[in-house]
Amino acid sequence: MLEVQDLRKTYRGGKVAVDGVSFVARPGQVTGFLGPNGAGKTTTMRAIAGLERPTSGRVLVDGRPFAEHAAPMSTLGVLLEAKAVHPGRSVRRHLQALAATCGIPPHQVDDVLHLVGLAESADTRIRGLSLGMGQRVGLATALLGNPSTVMLDEPLNGLDPEGVRWMRHLMRTLAAQGRTVFVSSHLLSEMAQTADHLIVIGRGRLIADESLDAFLARVETVGLTVYSPDVEHLAALLRRLAGEASARGEQVDITEDADGRFHVEGLSAELIGEAAVEARLRVHQLSPVRASLEEAFMQLTSSDVQYRSTTLTLEGGATPTLTGAGR
Numbered sequence: 001m002l003e004v005q006d007l008r009k010t011y012r013g014g015k016v017a018v019d020g021v022s023f024v025a026r027p028g029q030v031t032g033f034l035g036p037n038g039a040g041k042t043t044t045m046r047a048i049a050g051l052e053r054p055t056s057g058r059v060l061v062d063g064r065p066f067a068e069h070a071a072p073m074s075t076l077g078v079l080l081e082a083k084a085v086h087p088g089r090s091v092r093r094h095l096q097a098l099a100a101t102c103g104i105p106p107h108q109v110d111d112v113l114h115l116v117g118l119a120e121s122a123d124t125r126i127r128g129l130s131l132g133m134g135q136r137v138g139l140a141t142a143l144l145g146n147p148s149t150v151m152l153d154e155p156l157n158g159l160d161p162e163g164v165r166w167m168r169h170l171m172r173t174l175a176a177q178g179r180t181v182f183v184s185s186h187l188l189s190e191m192a193q194t195a196d197h198l199i200v201i202g203r204g205r206l207i208a209d210e211s212l213d214a215f216l217a218r219v220e221t222v223g224l225t226v227y228s229p230d231v232e233h234l235a236a237l238l239r240r241l242a243g244e245a246s247a248r249g250e251q252v253d254i255t256e257d258a259d260g261r262f263h264v265e266g267l268s269a270e271l272i273g274e275a276a277v278e279a280r281l282r283v284h285q286l287s288p289v290r291a292s293l294e295e296a297f298m299q300l301t302s303s304d305v306q307y308r309s310t311t312l313t314l315e316g317g318a319t320p321t322l323t324g325a326g327r
């Protein structure tokens with residue numbers, strides 16, 4: 001379990017990176033840590049790992065400051081972007097050296113090599129690995145001590161779509177084993193599929209600390225999906241309702257997809273449902289379209305974005321990702 005209590009970090013020069021943030025990441029859950037560029041995520045994670053001294057506040061891992069744990073690698077496994085890894089060593093040698101230094105049983109090396117899918121590449125020198133394989137080495141290092149809490153900063157960076165799927169599965173598995181999984185990512189659609197709980201920060205302050213569902217429910221639904229096997233009849237009914245609404249000065253938008261499903265904005269479910277009953281029209285679907293995590297995130301953090309050029313882009317043609325101008 002991770003407990004962050006009123007954490008503040010002001011860098012030399014006066015930059016306030018984290019401004020009184022408190023939250024708890026619980027065992028058995030994947031907790032997603034989101035925020036626009038410069039929100040303070042990395043600073044918070046570095047403070048949790050004991051790499052950054054907070055200006056005030058504290059962080060507890062399983063009830064105690066990380067530095068006070070007798071077996072730190074069995075308490076908190078960390079994958080941060082900056083990796084201090086000997087590039088000339090093989091993957092296996094790197095893990096063996098670390099295990100020996102930290103009093104971790106040698107069999108753990110083979111266990112984590114299998115767990116992260118590196119058994120075949122165990123004798124490759126680290127400098128010869130792709131970015132995605134390097135991420136797996138970082139992950140193997142984080143899991144070497146069989147820790148109760150795992151903290152991963154942008155673990156999907158450098159992974160191909162297969163690697164992203166694999167990482168999602170691994171995170172869910174680690175949580176199902178009862179571990180606390182705390183993970184930052186810019187890949188919001190991935191977080192939507194992976195996280196149970198979200199911590200969202202902006203400009204160093206907490207914006208949201210709630211379940212994924214509660215976070216999505218905060219933004220308005222973006223319309224209704226309506227389907228009837230009697231497509232023509234439904235189309236005529238929707239046209240009539242839209243005409244009546246327009247006459248009242250209301251704006252209605254209706255589009256039909258290739259499967260004959262209508263997406264309707266500006267008419268209520270009650271109105272369509274009642275009208276369908278009166279018209280003796282069979283309706284098989286009348287459901288709200290929830291905002292995606294991207295849309296919810298953009299709405300709820302729009303005033304907290306540090307860099308104005310933050311935009312939604314499609315990476316690799318498929319996965320929406322939040323990018324910004326960087327520092």
Ligand SMILES: Nc1ncnc2c1ncn2[C@@H]1O[C@H](COP(=O)(O)OP(=O)(O)OP(=O)(O)O)[C@@H](O)[C@H]1O
Pocket residue numbers: 011012013015016017035036037038039040041042043044326327
């Ligand atoms: N060593 C430092 N000295 C001064 N300012 C810093 C330092 N490290 C980070 N900052 C600033 O603190 C703020 C928070 O940075 P941080 O890296 O924690 O944000 P982040 O949410 O991880 O951003 P990103 O998603 O872009 O990695 C930013 O404005 C950043 O420029």
